Amino acid sequence: MTYAAFQTAIGRINDVLCTLNLLNWDSRTVMPSGGVAARAHQIATLTDIARDMATDPRLADLMDSIQTNDPLEARAVAQARAEIDVLRKIPAQIISDMASLKTHANAAWVAARADNDFAGYAPVLKQMIGLQREVAAAIGTGGHPYDAMVQLYEPGMTYARLTAIYDQLKTALVPLIRAAADGPQPRTDILTRSYPIAAQRKFGLRMAQAMGYDLTHGRLDDTVHPFEISFTRDDVRITSRFRDTWLPGGLFALWHEAGHGMYEQGIDPAFTRSVFATDLSNLYAVGGASFGMHESQSRLWENRVGRSRQFWALHYGDLRATFPDQLSEVTEDDFWRAVNAVRPSTIRVEADELTYDMHIILRSEIEAGLMIGEIEVDDLPGLWADKMNSYLGVTVPDDRQGVLQDVHWSHGYIGSFPTYTLGNIMSSQLFAKASGDPTIKAGLDRADYAPLHGWLRDNVWRHGRSSSPAETLERVTGGPLDPAAYITDLSTKVGALLA
Amino acid sequence: MTYAAFQTAIGRINDVLCTLNLLNWDSRTVMPSGGVAARAHQIATLTDIARDMATDPRLADLMDSIQTNDPLEARAVAQARAEIDVLRKIPAQIISDMASLKTHANAAWVAARADNDFAGYAPVLKQMIGLQREVAAAIGTGGHPYDAMVQLYEPGMTYARLTAIYDQLKTALVPLIRAAADGPQPRTDILTRSYPIAAQRKFGLRMAQAMGYDLTHGRLDDTVHPFEISFTRDDVRITSRFRDTWLPGGLFALWHEAGHGMYEQGIDPAFTRSVFATDLSNLYAVGGASFGMHESQSRLWENRVGRSRQFWALHYGDLRATFPDQLSEVTEDDFWRAVNAVRPSTIRVEADELTYDMHIILRSEIEAGLMIGEIEVDDLPGLWADKMNSYLGVTVPDDRQGVLQDVHWSHGYIGSFPTYTLGNIMSSQLFAKASGDPTIKAGLDRADYAPLHGWLRDNVWRHGRSSSPAETLERVTGGPLDPAAYITDLSTKVGALLA
Numbered sequence A, B: 001m002t003y004a005a006f007q008t009a010i011g012r013i014n015d016v017l018c019t020l021n022l023l024n025w026d027s028r029t030v031m032p033s034g035g036v037a038a039r040a041h042q043i044a045t046l047t048d049i050a051r052d053m054a055t056d057p058r059l060a061d062l063m064d065s066i067q068t069n070d071p072l073e074a075r076a077v078a079q080a081r082a083e084i085d086v087l088r089k090i091p092a093q094i095i096s097d098m099a100s101l102k103t104h105a106n107a108a109w110v111a112a113r114a115d116n117d118f119a120g121y122a123p124v125l126k127q128m129i130g131l132q133r134e135v136a137a138a139i140g141t142g143g144h145p146y147d148a149m150v151q152l153y154e155p156g157m158t159y160a161r162l163t164a165i166y167d168q169l170k171t172a173l174v175p176l177i178r179a180a181a182d183g184p185q186p187r188t189d190i191l192t193r194s195y196p197i198a199a200q201r202k203f204g205l206r207m208a209q210a211m212g213y214d215l216t217h218g219r220l221d222d223t224v225h226p227f228e229i230s231f232t233r234d235d236v237r238i239t240s241r242f243r244d245t246w247l248p249g250g251l252f253a254l255w256h257e258a259g260h261g262m263y264e265q266g267i268d269p270a271f272t273r274s275v276f277a278t279d280l281s282n283l284y285a286v287g288g289a290s291f292g293m294h295e296s297q298s299r300l301w302e303n304r305v306g307r308s309r310q311f312w313a314l315h316y317g318d319l320r321a322t323f324p325d326q327l328s329e330v331t332e333d334d335f336w337r338a339v340n341a342v343r344p345s346t347i348r349v350e351a352d353e354l355t356y357d358m359h360i361i362l363r364s365e366i367e368a369g370l371m372i373g374e375i376e377v378d379d380l381p382g383l384w385a386d387k388m389n390s391y392l393g394v395t396v397p398d399d400r401q402g403v404l405q406d407v408h409w410s411h412g413y414i415g416s417f418p419t420y421t422l423g424n425i426m427s428s429q430l431f432a433k434a435s436g437d438p439t440i441k442a443g444l445d446r447a448d449y450a451p452l453h454g455w456l457r458d459n460v461w462r463h464g465r466s467s468s469p470a471e472t473l474e475r476v477t478g479g480p481l482d483p484a485a486y487i488t489d490l491s492t493k494v495g496a497l498l499a
Helices: A002-029 A033-054 A057-065 A071-089 A092-115 A118-139 A145-153 A159-182 A197-211 A247-265 A291-305 A309-322 A332-338 A356-372 A377-392 A418-435 A438-445 A450-459 A461-466 A469-477 A484-498 B002-029 B033-054 B057-065 B071-089 B092-115 B118-139 B145-153 B159-182 B197-211 B247-265 B291-305 B309-322 B332-338 B356-372 B377-392 B418-435 B438-445 B450-459 B461-466 B469-477 B484-498
Strands: A218-222 A228-230 A236-240 B218-222 B228-230 B236-240
Touching: A002 A033, A002 A057, A002 A071, A002 A228, A002 A236, A002 B002, A002 B033, A033 A071, A033 A092, A033 B002, A057 A071, A071 A118, A071 A461, A092 A118, A118 A145, A118 A356, A118 A377, A145 A159, A145 A356, A145 A418, A159 A356, A159 A377, A159 A418, A159 A484, A197 A218, A197 A236, A197 A247, A197 A309, A218 A247, A228 A247, A236 A247, A247 A291, A247 A450, A247 A461, A291 A418, A291 A450, A291 A469, A309 A332, A356 A377, A356 A418, A418 A438, A418 A450, A418 A469, A418 A484, A438 A450, A450 A461, A450 A469, B002 B033, B002 B057, B002 B071, B002 B228, B002 B236, B033 B071, B033 B092, B057 B071, B071 B118, B071 B461, B092 B118, B118 B145, B118 B356, B118 B377, B145 B159, B145 B356, B145 B418, B159 B356, B159 B377, B159 B418, B159 B484, B197 B218, B197 B236, B197 B247, B197 B309, B218 B247, B228 B247, B236 B247, B247 B291, B247 B450, B247 B461, B291 B418, B291 B450, B291 B469, B309 B332, B356 B377, B356 B418, B418 B438, B418 B450, B418 B469, B418 B484, B438 B450, B450 B461, B450 B469
Parallel strands: A218 A236, B218 B236
Antiparallel strands: A228 A236, B228 B236
8 A cells, every 4th residue: 555655656756757858858859949948947847846756755754664575666665765865965955056057057068169168168167067076975975976976877886997997998999999090991981972861761760660669659850969768668759860961870870769769668567657767866757777778778779780790781782772873882891891980080979889988988087087176177178188199099179179079067967978888888798698599699690680679678678777787787697797798899890890 | 025936836837737738739749659648647647736736725825925016916816816716616536537537438439439329428428417517516606507617718708698699690690601502602622632731731831920920939730630739928839730632621720720829929928937828727828818719819810811802812822823733723713712612511620610600509508508407418419410400401410420529528628619609709809900900901901911910919919818808808899799790700701702
């Protein structure tokens, strides 16, 4: 009876958070330009309401009064209590200050980026870092101040652990990147021909459906920045950004977001509107175990599947039939090489699979330094340029292509960057395990993605947030987080590209 | 200080109600089919939250403590109190019973309509009528029980008043309908040729923008049932339904909804998120004075402007340039006659301007009889057929084309039908006044709709809900609600059609 009341209370919070997701989806896809100010009020009010519901003392009392022998019920209550505790720890004043700062910071960032004026942005960024330091202190994990921020996105992760992983990656990737850059360069001009967008979308969506993305519980729209968002597992929407003269952009973004989308669609129906589909610390309706585990699924479908030699052996004929003029003299091998070209550059969102993590390592190191006070905002432009040069051998021509390139900090996201690399690592661990299964392998060999989809659903997706990333890896791969499989995947790919 | 707190509280309620409008817009336009069940939870939770906020005793205390000499502030408080009083009067048990019945009733209605099985629907309809009788008793206006229902949609209206208006209309319209039906029939085959939808939409939207519908604060989508909905005046969306072989359907629906939309876009910016943009009795974010006043604006642009001889004198060339093959041998006069053809039929939503109100009168009489217990559900099929025959001379072949045709009752809407006819009447009163202004008339003569748009904005729209329908009519036309201008408009039109 009390457990049912708890479920009802969480279900109502989930309803509000799903509605917030809809307010966000709408504002990013279809909202008329004039609707911005009103929407900000609606989002602020719904967020307040969700916070009040989650921190309502009656809910705390209810959770305290629950006695259950069911381990899943016990876990749900413990998890809700722990997540709400984090939420409670952040003083209302900081949240309110952060909310007003965000609007201001984003405008300042947009202006600074347009004018390449880091000095103009620095005062606002200092305020933001100051507030984030207060948040970290308020949450107070006892370890490195950055841990509190990272754990908002990746439960159980620490900066010490990240540092060890980053060291392994740097050691392995730097020589690989050099080898690839020194080797023969693929012809990438074939990707910049004119590819009509409607045909790109049709082909891309056909592939996403073949992978298992379900359009009766989803839809695809166009946005400047691709994303996935859900309002329960029954309505999981994705967006992509197609450009006429950059073929891989829209396609791989679509399969990336479809990977996120299949995760949400694959959660156990019994978990709908439950704790296991609700991130109460971040007040976010989501079914994935963590941001990193979520990213592992998008990267798995985008890179392990979509950028594989095998995928294009099976589907290049279809693509060429879609674009017969543009691809008439392009071979399957040309095409695979082009979409895997390694090109160190200054811009994270344009980075290839091999150089991507170096962008993340740089950001993580800077964020950690900022949080502990070893780095100050004024140091950033120089430090950024030094690290880019050291990790990727590229020169940052100006701050627009350096420290001003990402939107994250002005939105108040500190600590989310590491989850991109954690996702890459986990994608390889999970894919290595899955593709060792003869049925899944046979499926991949004949473009039947149902066995892989089913395996991921049963082993990862259906558990929602009832299984932590570490528990998931242990259960599925028999071990902890380990970059070895990812390094193997990248080494193998570079070897094939150089062959 | 207390007034500011009141404004904040109402603003937050408005935010939730605008969000509910978005949940509804989304579910009717873009939501994937699988999202229905989750959406129902979200709507139910947000509705509960809005009701709790509106009936919060702290808000009542706050309103009691406000002392103001500003008449607009005093009115805002009094209006909020009165609307919330109506909301409070309806017992929570009835609301909850109604909510569960609605889902069930709608499914039963859909099934009964498919099978022409009124007997199968009757038990559910009896429950619905029973609950609505309880609602009427709970609100308890002291007059006819139907008054309470009608006043939810049209403040100040009574069944006695409606009856007098209906008598005037019947007396005037029945002979006009007969005269038109007996006269020469226009060729309507020209409307059922193949008109590509993209071109219809483009032409229709160009006209809507010329009328003044603002796409930076709006958008047009396609739905089975056209509608308008807003999330503050800054985001006012409309939908239409275009069919390839029925040209007027999509066009006039678009201009109808654009009329609703311009009303919402035209409310005083100072009223955004205020009592004067919030219907607290119906828990609905809307800026119009009443459902009837809202309908007057849609009908004005659809019929007084869009179906006028003058409108097609100015725009038929554009339409013919859009569809040169389809309209090559069709004259401007042919076209105007076709879109004004009078054809008594059994279906309300397909009715022409002249016969439309007879459908409303029939429904109002039946609803009033049901509410006071003079009519019972089992009487409906026979009574419906008798009245259709008596008012329009048509035979109802089966209940699908009779009592089962409308969705309203299964959704719990009793008392909203009269607002369609009240809207028609007010559209003529307001248009007669406006077009007496030389500047407006000159504008209409040269397809410049800005003067009419500006006059409606200043005289009707900007006032939002701060002026009742009766006050608006008195202020603008110098008199009360009066069907004379509407009867004149219809008589003049029939005269022209017969000429």
